Structures are given as C-alpha cells and as structure tokens.
Amino acid sequence: MSKKKLDICVVSANKTKTKVLKNTPAGHGELERWLRQRDLPKTTPVVLEATGPYSERVATMLADAGWAISVVNPVRITGFAQSELSRNKTDKADAKLIARFAQKAELQLWQPPSLAVRELRALVDRLQALIDMRQQELNRLEAIDQGSVISVGDMVREHIDWLNSEIKNVQSEIDDHIDGNPELKHDAELMESIPGIGKRASAQFLAYIGDVRRFKSAKALAAFIGVTPRQKQSGTSLNGRSSLSRAGHTAARKALFMPGMVAKHHNPVIIAMAQRLEQRGLTPKAIVGASMRKLVHLIYGVLKSGQPFKAEIPMAGIEVQEGI
Structure with a gap:
C-alpha cells in the first residue's frame, strides 16, 4: 500500500x-x-x-x-x-x-477512530499544512530580501500575515473542539500534566493515535509509533549501535520529536534517564530518541491509569530498553 x-x-x-x-x-x-x-x-x-x-x-x-x-x-x-x-x-x-x-497469524480487530478524533485529525493536518506554508514563505522572503525585489516581498509579507491569522484561527478551533469533547479534554489534560507535552503535542497525539487504551501495553504503542530500539550489529560484534526502528506511524513520531527535546531538559524522570544514557556514551540524537520512547510510556501510563503525571510514582516497565 x-x-x-x-x-x-x-x-x-x-x-x-x-x-x-x-x-x-x-x-x-x-x-x-x-x-x-x-x-x-x-x-x-x-x-x-x-x-x-x-x-x-x-x-x-x-x-x-x-x-x-x-x-x-x-x-x-x-x-x-x-x-x-x-x-x-x-x-x-x-x-x-x-x-x-x-x-x-493471530489478528486483532481494528476499530476506526471516533468521529471526534477524525475531525480533530483534519484540523491538526490543516494546522500543520499552514505552518509548513508559512515556513516556505519565510524562506522565500529571506531570499527575496537579499535580492531586493520589493514588490514581490510585499506580497509574500501579506501572505505571511494571512497565514499567521489562519494558524491562530485553526489553533483556536482545535482548542474549542477538544474542550467541547469530554473524552478528548480528559485525555488532553492528563497528557499535558507530563512535563514536555504541551497543547499542540497533545492535540497531535490524540489526532494520530486516538484512544491509546486499545493497545495492550506501552511497548505495543511504542512499536506502533516506531520508537522502539533497533539493534545494529555486524558479524560477531555485540556492540552495535541502536537506533529508532522508524517502522510505524510517521506523523505521530514527528509529533514526539520536539516534546522529546523539551522533556530531556524539563521532565525530572527523563532528565535522570538522559544523564544515565549520556554517561553510557550515547549520542545526543540517540538520547532524544530514548526520550521520545519514554514519553510514549508516560503517556500510556497516565491515560491507562487515569491519573496525572507524578515524578515520584514509578511506572511498571518504564525502564525496559530505555537506551536507543
């Protein structure tokens, strides 16, 4: 396909x-x-x-x-x-x-996302398209400014202003849509209790994944997204580097990248993990990948339990294969 x-x-x-x-x-x-x-x-x-x-x-x-x-x-x-x-x-x-x-194979029946999730996904996709267009225009404006093509520059600036207004409007629609749906609002609030997860990230995650409770474990959710470790080794060497599998939901994985970056500086659980991985010699990129995977486990934990994030309460299985 x-x-x-x-x-x-x-x-x-x-x-x-x-x-x-x-x-x-x-x-x-x-x-x-x-x-x-x-x-x-x-x-x-x-x-x-x-x-x-x-x-x-x-x-x-x-x-x-x-x-x-x-x-x-x-x-x-x-x-x-x-x-x-x-x-x-x-x-x-x-x-x-x-x-x-x-x-x-033993197959698990797939359930389509609810209408509320489908509508949220359409809004999230529209927001991302507008943000991408704005970045293209900003890049174009930089090139135009260097070439001093004034009339075209004015048109691009006008388009950027319109895009900024549309981005604000769509973000407001996303907020209203989540606030108007009790299930989405409940899950968004639980996710946003995790340091590193903000409003945009929670909306993206809900739009792309829907109800995480359909997964039997955090590990299954991580595999679905593609943030599980993939070991690389050659011949008799057992010291090959690991990386993200990337065999999963690309949009959901991209949505976790910035939260992973933020969490390794502001989430106490992930800060401690990042320090351990740094001492073990992992690269900054690998540590971000591990942070993304840890966030998936934390998201699954708060949504499955229905309890907001608390750093002092460890979650079962969270330390398994933390290094990438």
Whole structure:
C-alpha cells in the first residue's frame, strides 16, 4: 500500500486473486465493491500493513462498511517474510505475503477512530499544512530580501500575515473542539500534566493515535509509533549501535520529536534517564530518541491509569530498553 495505489490479494478456497487499484476515495469504493462481488463474508479478515494515513483512510472506509479489519505493524510482516525465507520484493509479492500472513497469524480487530478524533485529525493536518506554508514563505522572503525585489516581498509579507491569522484561527478551533469533547479534554489534560507535552503535542497525539487504551501495553504503542530500539550489529560484534526502528506511524513520531527535546531538559524522570544514557556514551540524537520512547510510556501510563503525571510514582516497565 502506497500513496498512489493499493495492491490487493484475496485468498479464497485455496485460490489467489490479485488486483491493483488507486489509493483514492473512488479506488476505496471500488475495492469494497470488488470484495462483495467475490461473495466473501464480512467476517473475512481484511489485513492491511500500517502505513499511516495511506492505510488508515481505506481501513476506516472498510470498517465503516462492516468489514473485519486488522492493521498490522510492518515489523510483524517483515518477521513473517523472514520466517518464510521470502526473497521476492515487489508490490504484488508483498500483497500475497500479507494474505498468507492473514491466514496464519493471530489478528486483532481494528476499530476506526471516533468521529471526534477524525475531525480533530483534519484540523491538526490543516494546522500543520499552514505552518509548513508559512515556513516556505519565510524562506522565500529571506531570499527575496537579499535580492531586493520589493514588490514581490510585499506580497509574500501579506501572505505571511494571512497565514499567521489562519494558524491562530485553526489553533483556536482545535482548542474549542477538544474542550467541547469530554473524552478528548480528559485525555488532553492528563497528557499535558507530563512535563514536555504541551497543547499542540497533545492535540497531535490524540489526532494520530486516538484512544491509546486499545493497545495492550506501552511497548505495543511504542512499536506502533516506531520508537522502539533497533539493534545494529555486524558479524560477531555485540556492540552495535541502536537506533529508532522508524517502522510505524510517521506523523505521530514527528509529533514526539520536539516534546522529546523539551522533556530531556524539563521532565525530572527523563532528565535522570538522559544523564544515565549520556554517561553510557550515547549520542545526543540517540538520547532524544530514548526520550521520545519514554514519553510514549508516560503517556500510556497516565491515560491507562487515569491519573496525572507524578515524578515520584514509578511506572511498571518504564525502564525496559530505555537506551536507543
């Protein structure tokens, strides 16, 4: 599954059928019709590899239509491919691989995000688009100022002023939307009790992840986002460096970067961890990655328990694999 297309494989009565469709609303509708035309019961597991928004849109449409959906972390698919000694790496081969995985694996039913979360995500995406546009215009203005193209510079400044106004309006809409939804407001307040998590970060996390209680553990949530450690080692060496797996929800992971930077200077739990990791020789980048992972555990802890953050109360499992 990619930004532009869906590679599909259906296995029924030991027969395999493949199809390629556009990853658009029209393509999603055609997929749902194609599945119905094959006389498949809606309890048939429809398994998608998690690719962030590319998979979530089609998964939501199929779930709303009543199909049994499972959205699987790419790490599980990769592990299954290795167990099969699979060598072919094409979109069609991957679709067949996922179909075989669906027949053998223990699957968890995926639930689409609530309407309130979907609306929040649309607002958060709009805010990010406006912020990105503003940065582009600021970069353009710097280049124009150096070239002294006055008339164009005035137009760019006017556009930046408009963008600033729109950013303020959308941020206000996000705040109102969260305040108007008791569940979102409750979860946002719990997250914002964690030093390092502010209003924007909590809104992004709620928009991209929804209810974290659907994950069986903080470790499962961290794997979904892609902030679990990945060990690199070669030959007989056991001292390879670790890094973030990055096999997960890209937008959620990006949303954690600045909070991770802030938390390692202002969150007492993460400050202590960062100091230990620095003494062990980890790079600043690796420490930020570990801070992001720790934040995921803290977020899961406060939301699962329903209690605000307290530095003096340790959370079970929080120290596991803290280094990245």
